[in-house]
Amino acid sequence: MRASQFFISTLKEAPADADIVSQKLMLRAGFIRKVAAGVYNWMPMGLRSLRKVESIVREEMNRAGAIEIVMPMVQPAGLWQETGRFDGMGPELLRFKDRHERDFVIQPTSEEVVTDIARNELRSYRALPKNFYQIQTKFRDERRPRFGVMRGREFTMKDAYSFDRSAEDAGKSYDNMYATYCRIFDRLGLTYRAVAADTGAIGGDRSHEFQVIADTGEDAIVYCPASDYAANIELAEAVAPAGERPAASQPLTKVHTPGVKTIADLVRFLNIDITATVKALVVEGEEEGSAVLMLVRGDHELNELKAEKIAGIKRPLTMATPALINKAFGANPGSLGPVGFKGRIIADRTVAKMADFVIGANEDDQHYTGANFVRDCVEPEVADIRNVVVGDASPDGKGELAIQRGIEVGHVFYLGTKYSQAMDATFLDEDGKPKHFEMGCYGIGVTRILGAAIEQNFDDKGMIWPDSIAPFNVVICPVGYDRSEAVKAAADQLYGELQAKGVDVIIDDRGERPGAMFADWELIGAPHRVTIGDRGLKEGKVEYQHRRDSEATAVAAGEILAHLLAKLG
């Protein structure tokens, strides 16, 4: 490609409403342009990278035996009513009526349509297994679209759906997709981690998120550097501390704590270690009007997903109102605790091993020090209800947990018969009897991958693309292309040679000043740059610089082709 025949549109500054680095850089480098909140034009430069991601995803899905289809953006409400999602999903499902007042949705995913295909087309066990996928535009009417293509409303997703005879076969399909996703993210050149994720009502252990590691990621990923344990923070198990609970050694003492409403206040006021404190959280029980007290150590956080899975707890987890708290405890939030509380008490595993802790006294501005279970209050139920923290023991017993930030770009999920039962989608099994399909679904956020790749690979000059998904792999920057015959000849020759080798190369023949030209390509993040100028050519040299190199390397002009090909692998 010649830059003069392409479209390069860079900005010195990102628009003021851009909030994260990938969004800023994509806007500045002319990858995308905003059309409405969460809705973007894919400009020529960005579209090149997007298409490369799509190609890699498509190739690997095909290699895995999945079969490509395209399901419509606009889908009739009827199918969505069969699964209850038409009424059950929130306002992120965009619903509208056509000119004949019939209800439709714009697809955020396609479980219903693909299950309808299966029940019509996959009549016999002999047609199984099948895995249908599409790379298609999706729409989710996010309340607050943000972060550019990371949380847009219109986006491209690869969604795949597997259909199997049995849970065992579905497991094989799942494993196949898991391995395929690893190949995809390997080829994309991204540092990622597959982490165990929650399976919700489906149960089992077959749900993994693929997270691109980036300090700016929204998700916390828990892993064990000494083993292959990895889970998202929602799921990661906080194991019980070793050993027995120490015996009580302090008396229960009520302390006047005027104005103390938070653990931070308490620690400051009493000048104690936060690990000696216990945080009291009150949630609603399943039984109307009941309050349940949950206890986590002062420096720990309640894990709402874990908490709401406990039998008898209202789902989704609902924090008790001040009125309910007042009724149940006779006290206001800020000084709550188990002493004297007659309701249900659930202590985190760590809290269950504590003695002589500091806790609210169920009177305003009063706390207890030296509190102990059994002696001062009932022995609580014990459960894992907190988020893990760095240094916790790994659940596999192989070391301590660490935490990274990640951006979820893929998810593989075993669905079981959730959708096939709702839509009565069956096949005839070998015994001649109809049986519900065992399903799995497998998503990849195609547009999101670009944002994640940038969040993982950038510096103060701009993006740094992996070779596989760079808009251009090599840029030739001739200094004085429009002035120097020698520069033009050398640049054109190298351009021709690289094209002949099938290298994805662009020659910047716009005649920009060198500073502006280099700044553009550093912003755009082309991984390999060759600079050709008169001064170097006089000595038979050109310059090579990888986008990650701090300086250029002089290379003999006659060797630059081989040099580049070696770098490109």
Next chain:
Amino acid sequence: MRASQFFISTLKEAPADADIVSQKLMLRAGFIRKVAAGVYNWMPMGLRSLRKVESIVREEMNRAGAIEIVMPMVQPAGLWQETGRFDGMGPELLRFKDRHERDFVIQPTSEEVVTDIARNELRSYRALPKNFYQIQTKFRDERRPRFGVMRGREFTMKDAYSFDRSAEDAGKSYDNMYATYCRIFDRLGLTYRAVAADTGAIGGDRSHEFQVIADTGEDAIVYCPASDYAANIELAEAVAPAGERPAASQPLTKVHTPGVKTIADLVRFLNIDITATVKALVVEGEEEGSAVLMLVRGDHELNELKAEKIAGIKRPLTMATPALINKAFGANPGSLGPVGFKGRIIADRTVAKMADFVIGANEDDQHYTGANFVRDCVEPEVADIRNVVVGDASPDGKGELAIQRGIEVGHVFYLGTKYSQAMDATFLDEDGKPKHFEMGCYGIGVTRILGAAIEQNFDDKGMIWPDSIAPFNVVICPVGYDRSEAVKAAADQLYGELQAKGVDVIIDDRGERPGAMFADWELIGAPHRVTIGDRGLKEGKVEYQHRRDSEATAVAAGEILAHLLAKLG
């Protein structure tokens, strides 16, 4: 591809609601499946052909220097309000509100968004010319979606938009796209015709439709076999007959014609040649309540587009109500004519050369024979207001016109400054002054092409695909793949050899009975078939059959690869 790993789903009968052959065959062959009226799933087989069309379109657009982008499906109303299309377009423009009650549309085309890109990005004449295109999902909420992918609601379109400094440059962009479209349809292997089309309010002669020739086409295409004249019937000029109007030779005679309401009635009742009759049509004038009489020969049809272009005629063309007719003529429809009519009269060029014609007498059940202009009524205005018919003189004077049926699959259109003025989209010209872009738009109905290709290429067994867009180019049909080692070995060997040569081949290893297998592939329309069976192999032979061949040809097994490669060109 191995058929056992692909997805083949054929039907013996098409669903009852399929109305045309391409729709029936696409449904039967498992190319598409209906999800809602005018909304389809693209199944694996159909998607292969669709992607091939997309690739050819993309390659040729890139070769022409156009630059690919993707504009969102969901577009904010604001841009559409700038051009007046948000309120001006009919209900085929799908409008909806998002969760924040903001108005959006689903794009049927993208003039507004691309013009917005241009005004933001193309600041200087140095950035011109530019041609941006996308291959993207569109939605038109057709009142009565029909004909499968030919008139669906959700469809794929390639839409391109050129931006130029001047009308002259825009002409070059137009010519470039015209030539590109010819290359595209040549490569698609379709018989087509580029025909001049109406330019509406834009004026000029730069509008061409690309029509795929098919007897089942909705459009009538007028062309001159002796020259390169071609136009759609809306635009094709009906020239005046040669010579002068004959002198009147019959007296004006009123004839009682009880029950005669139509030209057909009249011809039958009086037993005369239809070419002696004149049809009277009354339309509304621009002036409120005025009626204009239009006269075409009894066997001709009024061309509404031509008629409404005449100054003083209400647009869109509106036939007068019976009440208005009664007020203007003192008579009812069925017996109208120019004799005694005081209003405006416009005669078609052919009528203007007629003498002694038969026409309504402006009295119920009364007609005149021997009517003549000037003598019996005023000399009318003369204009081309009819559709041409076969045998009319070609407007270029080079012979007689013929008419074919066609399916519109592409349209190139010079827009001028219609959109750039409406949206005040300007660039700074060399003289430092802002100037509105000269624009063109260029559409190709990507999904529709598949329907058109089938309408042009089918027989009673199924589709017949051109090599370039067949779902598979070659099918290997082994008879007894699962029973005969020799057949399996020969088939697998040929399959491997063809794959190594990059041929798009499928081997039917499903183990179907030969009859069912052949019927499937004849329905699907793979152009080249090789049949391998034990009987032939014993004599060292396999069979080759092109989908258009009535019989198979025996080919030495050792020569089949070369034979196929020669056929594939």
